[in-house]
Amino acid sequence: MSKPLDGIKVLDLTRVLAGPYCTMILSDLGAEIIKVEIPSGGDDSRAFGPFINSRSLYFLSINRAKKSVSLNLKTSKGKEILRELVKRCDILVENYRPGTMEKLGLGYNDLVKINPRLIYAASTGFGHTGPDSLKPAYDILAQARGGIMSITGYPEAAPTRVGMSLGDITASLFTAIGINAALYQREKTGLGQKIDVSMLDSQVAILENALVRYQSDGESPQPLGNRHPTIAPFQAYKASDKYFVIAVGNDNLWKSFCTAIGNPELFDDLSFRTNRLRTDNIGTLNSILEPAFAAKTAAEWLQIMEKAGIPCAPINDIEAVMNDPQVLSRNMIVEVEDSMAGTVNIAGNPIKMTNVPESSMRDKVPEIGEHNSEIYNGWLGFSEAELVELKAQEVI
């Protein structure tokens, strides 16, 4: 059994999060990832916390199972080596600021001449076109400018950032979709193409019904805390001990729900009979539900709701997530054995495919230039003496 991307070689010029996360996905699908790092320091995120024994776990969690070569792209020899690698790779992924690769003479238009089959993916903050293309970017800027911060959290509170780097991750995912689609198309045409995905565009793309809610009444949607904008009751409620969530997603569930909370006559109240009415009258509804839920623990309510077939869930903290039986049964927590940090648990691959065998292990994270011999010698034919000289010249 071969994995979907077995045999595909990826030249990975990315750093920090959006790019490395994308190439990690390609790795899980079977591709070979050659991470190109600056000889001094490598990927910036090697210096990002948290650390165990000086190993950045931030770096570890998304760079496992990649190969690393060191290469200084500011030297002419370094550029020459990169071009040789490009000739031998299927995909190049980079997340430099727009124009950086062009200044190096390594832009898409340069590289496509030496490898017309190359799929060149650029992951940036604002994209390779447009008035703000060159602005520096980070996740929080994409979350702020892209609208998600304006609809997350509570109206009276300070703005809320989504608790993970949503700008980076969604750009990664859209980039990975484009790369795989381009691989498919290359089988038909024999040609690669350029893919240009930005964090800002990706944030806009996932706003889904917020854009049309604005158009329905001319008001920018406001943050809703933990409520759903158009379905009710569909939110977190506080039990006697802690919060839990329920999702009464349709009118049939509403009837079962009323019985489950021991208030079947609530179903007879016509002001709550349809989802639209429950959404419109959520304040009144919650003034009935909140005192009711305060009478039992979250665990008790979850048991009651489950028996009644009402969709519900605990609000898991990270420890609970990492011990959740369903999460574990799906192999979503896997291990990396690291020379410095020891055994570290990281997230598994959520794309379960017939041709992607499950494994509870991931290969280790590379040191900077760990695979110089394998790639520079094996692929390009440099001798060990030449590698020593390239190192002395600070090319690798």
Add this chain to the structure above:
Amino acid sequence: MSKPLDGIKVLDLTRVLAGPYCTMILSDLGAEIIKVEIPSGGDDSRAFGPFINSRSLYFLSINRAKKSVSLNLKTSKGKEILRELVKRCDILVENYRPGTMEKLGLGYNDLVKINPRLIYAASTGFGHTGPDSLKPAYDILAQARGGIMSITGYPEAAPTRVGMSLGDITASLFTAIGINAALYQREKTGLGQKIDVSMLDSQVAILENALVRYQSDGESPQPLGNRHPTIAPFQAYKASDKYFVIAVGNDNLWKSFCTAIGNPELFDDLSFRTNRLRTDNIGTLNSILEPAFAAKTAAEWLQIMEKAGIPCAPINDIEAVMNDPQVLSRNMIVEVEDSMAGTVNIAGNPIKMTNVPESSMRDKVPEIGEHNSEIYNGWLGFSEAELVELKAQEVI
């Protein structure tokens, strides 16, 4: 110029959000989407608000440019018709509860026999395996159980849901990656495969450094409001009028930042010299920065920061997003002309690819069964008289 997925036919048995969003992406990449809807009512989300002239904009925003056929899969004739469609399609996407397709005799193992090239993608709440596979699921349950709600918001506040359906959307994106990878592999092997993506798995996969932060100190990460967990200063600050965000992502920017805020001597304070120190001492640092920022408006600070090269951004509401020059220049707001709702603006495609031409328009949303003649007559050879009879029998 052909789009990457031109010629690919997708049988779309999905409803509500995760599935339809996935097939929308495939549509933007060139695939033909045949949406299979129950004759009475169709996709549940046709009844979800907001509405303009009884058109669900929720439905419209993610089902544009698809074709709809009506089909009752509970009838034997309906199943027979579905099997005929499966023989003619490349991809089937469904988001029924696990086991539903099998009960209908239309599970992957049934369908692969009549079309070994079929790529079958199932998008579910908890996946097709595991102890909680059959539990009902909605976005908020995945957000709650998957950990993101435990790290989003403010520690003292009630739990915060990410303001869009992150569980659904991330499952969509991972499913779309799997489908495209499977299409590529099918070119090599001639065979399709099954893809099984869950919302819960997808939420775990995007937690990125939260999992390793837990392992570094044994404490589940807490919500951080709008701060970054390991980079500082990297958050929203309140100017004299409203909030804005800055992202001082490295030590070089820190020096420029100190000068930009008119406090160059802050750089001399060794307790803030490295990112790690600034993260550790964020409370002290903010007690210096917050009063400073209160002295000017957000617009003034953004201008100052931009001049100094400090990454920064306004916190856009949805109206501002839809009028952002960069967003507009990237064609991220496109139009649908709808027979009921008129012109509606929705999000464009964030995957900018050389072979995907940009257009500011999207084709319209289908009525239930609008393409019955085109598909049932054109693909399967049913006569108009037969279609009338199938309709009378409530098969279509």
